[in-house]
Amino acid sequence: xxxxxxxxRICLTALVVxxxxxxxxxxxxxxRDREREREFQRxxxxxxxxxxxxxxDFGIIRDPQSIRYLNLLAAALAQVSARPELQYHVAILDxxxxxxFALPGGYLCITRGAIEAMESEAELAGVLAxxxxxxxxxxxxxxxxxxxxxxLVSGLLGGAGFxxxxxxxxxxxxxxxxxxxxxxxxxxxxxDRAGALYAxxxxxxxxxxxxxxxxxxxxxxxxxxxxxxxxxxxxLAAIAIFVEENKLHGAATRSPEFMELKRRxxxx
Amino acid sequence: MSGHSLRLFWLxxxxxxxxxxxGLNARQWFVASPAARLNPEAPANAGSRLPLGAQxxxxxxxxxxxxxxxxxxxxxxxxxxxxxxxxxxxxLELQGSEDSRRSPRRRASDVVETVAARGLxxxxxxxRLRGAPAEYDFSAVQWIEExxxxxxxxxxxxxxxxxxxx
Numbered sequence: 407x408x409x410x411x412x413x414x415r416i417c418l419t420a421l422v423v424x425x426x427x428x429x430x431x432x433x434x435x436x437x438r439d440r441e442r443e444r445e446f447q448r449x450x451x452x453x454x455x456x457x458x459x460x461x462x463d464f465g466i467i468r469d470p471q472s473i474r475y476l477n478l479l480a481a482a483l484a485q486v487s488a489r490p491e492l493q494y495h496v497a498i499l500d501x502x503x504x505x506x507f508a509l510p511g512g513y514l515c516i517t518r519g520a521i522e523a524m525e526s527e528a529e530l531a532g533v534l535a536x537x538x539x540x541x542x543x544x545x546x547x548x549x550x551x552x553x554x555x556x557x558l559v560s561g562l563l564g565g566a567g568f569x570x571x572x573x574x575x576x577x578x579x580x581x582x583x584x585x586x587x588x589x590x591x592x593x594x595x596x597x598d599r600a601g602a603l604y605a606x607x608x609x610x611x612x613x614x615x616x617x618x619x620x621x622x623x624x625x626x627x628x629x630x631x632x633x634x635x636x637x638x639x640x641x642l643a644a645i646a647i648f649v650e651e652n653k654l655h656g657a658a659t660r661s662p663e664f665m666e667l668k669r670r671x672x673x674x
Numbered sequence: 675m676s677g678h679s680l681r682l683f684w685l686x687x688x689x690x691x692x693x694x695x696x697g698l699n700a701r702q703w704f705v706a707s708p709a710a711r712l713n714p715e716a717p718a719n720a721g722s723r724l725p726l727g728a729q730x731x732x733x734x735x736x737x738x739x740x741x742x743x744x745x746x747x748x749x750x751x752x753x754x755x756x757x758x759x760x761x762x763x764x765x766l767e768l769q770g771s772e773d774s775r776r777s778p779r780r781r782a783s784d785v786v787e788t789v790a791a792r793g794l795x796x797x798x799x800x801x802r803l804r805g806a807p808a809e810y811d812f813s814a815v816q817w818i819e820e821x822x823x824x825x826x827x828x829x830x831x832x833x834x835x836x837x838x839x840x
Contacts, residue, residue: 415680423687442759454815461814473821478831481823485832488706488757497818513818542754569810577810599738600754603719607709609837648738652718659835 446511448549453511455569455577457497460507460515460584464499467518472498472670475663476534479527480514483535486607487600489542496534498671504622505631506533507584508540510549518671523622527664528656531608532615536601543600545593546580588634598641599648606654614658616645701732703742703756710755712742717750724751727760 476496484490494512504523506516514537524530540546569577583589602612622628623638635641648654705728713721717739724730724744730751734741739750 412680416683419683419687423690426691439759454812455810457818458810458812458815461818462809462811466811466814466818468817470821473818474823474827477821478823478828481828482832482835486707486709488755490707495818495821497814513815539754596738603709603752603754609835653720656837661834 445549449546450511451573452546452549452576452580453509453513455573456509456580456584457495457513457515459577459581460499460509461497464501464517467498467500467671467674469498469670469674472667475667476516479531480534480538482608483531483538483604486604487535487538487542492541494538494541502627503630504625504627506537508537508545509580510541510544510546512541514538514541519627520622521667521671523625523627524618524664524668525621525658525660526611526614527659527661528605528610528614529618529658530664531610531659532601532605532612533618535604536597536615538604539597539600540589540593543593543596545589545597549576584634585630586634591636591640594636595641595644598645602645602649602654603652606649606656609656609659611656611658612649612654613645614656616642703730703732703740703758704728704760705730705751705755706757707755710751712744712747712749712751714747714749719752719755721749729760730756 473496476498477494480494480496484492484494492512494514497513497515498521499515499517501517502519503517504520506514506520508514514534516533516537520533521530524533588594598615601615605614606612619631619638619641623632632638705724705726708723708726709719710724711719711721712724713719715721717736728744730740730742730744732740733743733748736750738753740753740756741748742751
């Protein structure tokens, strides 16, 4: 090999190595940020559609003062969760059943019946924290790209009520999971533990959600909740062990805002 | 440079690339919650607080807790307070201007017209849209999204509830 060829070969090698290194470094921060934002937009599109589906099924209670309080409670819990940057939107579904739902992208739905059955802000915080944990831990899965055209059109038309087939299918599947099939047992128990942790970090009794579940699970209004969640005994045991292991504690707060929320729902 | 040296050089470059790739693929986590604590002894949320955004290297796993290394120290931290991504500098919320949010039907119509004007058939671009008038109530979702609060209200709310630091 001539000297000139050797020099060219070395230069080429250096170029390949340099390109590989720069590619690796550049791919870390900015690309990851952009990918995260794209993934969030896809997550939110599905969550928005699934929320619209629940809102059509049950109707929502349009009381700005109550929703403002629930949004503040969710925002406070978000501050101690692993996705503090996410803005949560809470809705009250106008139905007697005692249940709550987490939708991707930060939409949380809780039923009127559930709030009416609660006795303290700690119970409300525990239930919201459980639902929030499903969102934080991405229990609805990751949201892959639909392709640039579909993404563009879904993004632009989403607000109008037009859904791409992929988004509609995801929303339908989620709807069936929430109302009929339920999530995997392990995911629910993880959400119970995470909910207890978030609630306790904010000063609430981490066992309050368990007490609420114990009170309502025997009622007929909890049929849907029981059908889509693990056995109550398993849930209570998982929470109790986790609370004990991590020395979590808190108080069963009965804030004036919580009592006002109950009064406003009763007056309807 | 002899043929032997050149082979060595290529081999070294390949090894370097493999090392860089392996280093980048080592599981890294970021502290995403001010409640995260590093406990040197056991999987429990106790011990010293970790700063938001701190980068941790995973060296093991124990249920909901990860064994991690941080600034030369190792310990357990709850997976619930960690994220695979560094904390975002932007708030993830509704994108677009107020006007564009209020007139989605107009934007929808614009897009459909643009697609038609370009002579693109829906099927040609894999565009399968599903109108959803009956089963979805997007006006309810829009109302939910419009219910906002200010940061001062959140600060007051948190101030009244967060337990005092021990």
